[in-house]
Amino acid sequence: MRAARVLVVQHEPGTGPGWWGEWLVEAGLLLDVCHAYEESLPSMDHHGLLVLGGAMGPSEDDACPWLPATRALLADAVSAALPTMGICLGAELLAVACGGSVRRGVAGPELGVLGIDLDPAAHTDPVLGALPPRSRVLQWHWEEIDELPAGAVCLASSPAYPHQAFRLGDAAWGVQGHPEVTPAIAVGWGREDSPLLRAAGRRPEELVAELESASDELVDTWRPVAHAFAAVVRAREQAGRPSVA
Secondary structure, rough: OOOEEEEEEEOOOOOOOHHHHHHHHHHOHHHHHHHEOOOOOOOOOEEEEEEEOOOOOOOOOOOOOHHHHHHHHHHHHHOOOOOOEEHHHHHHHHHOOOOOEEEEEEOOOOEEEEEEOOOOOHHOOOOOOHHEEEEEEEEEEEEEEEEEEOOEEEEEEEOOOOOOOOOOOOOEEOOOOOOOHHHHHHHHHHHHHHHHHOOOOOHHHHHHHHHHHHHHHHHHHHHHHHHHHHHHHHHHOOOOOOOOO
């Protein structure tokens, strides 16, 4: 039986699919990783799309000239009901691509392993419904999605950031946190973001230790979500529905 294939859009060398990629592979998917910062996005001949995070903002097109093409790809994926997951920057790009907006977080950065609460709509969601009502996830972001696109359904929130997760259309999801980040990835981020973290009152080594101590909990929490997303992708492939051209 042919395996379903997911295109992964990666924005920086140190910001790969991490745990999320491992979980999708163990669920039977094949991943094609595009390093968008050094190669053009391929034609979309896949059964799913995963857009990862990055330090840039979703509209920093001058510094990151691949972002317009990524936003266009996300908009096309939503229109085609192609199973899509955006993580942090990926979620922000998804929101902006479909008419929402992103700004610098008015509550300041969210940093650390922090709690989110499911909204009622999440309980029957085919992907985020795999989460318990109160969950934790690694947060490492300065921006916020201040306005969701028209028709989007909010699925999770936190006191400071009301749009922690959302669904757009039938098969596109965005999450503001970083369920994919392993301790090894966090070590690299800590080196790169050290001045910003210290300015926000956090030491990089503290964040890494926080993630390490919560790793078992985070894997138990988010692995079923990745598997649920993989099931949506496999259903797309089994139905023989065409991918985005």
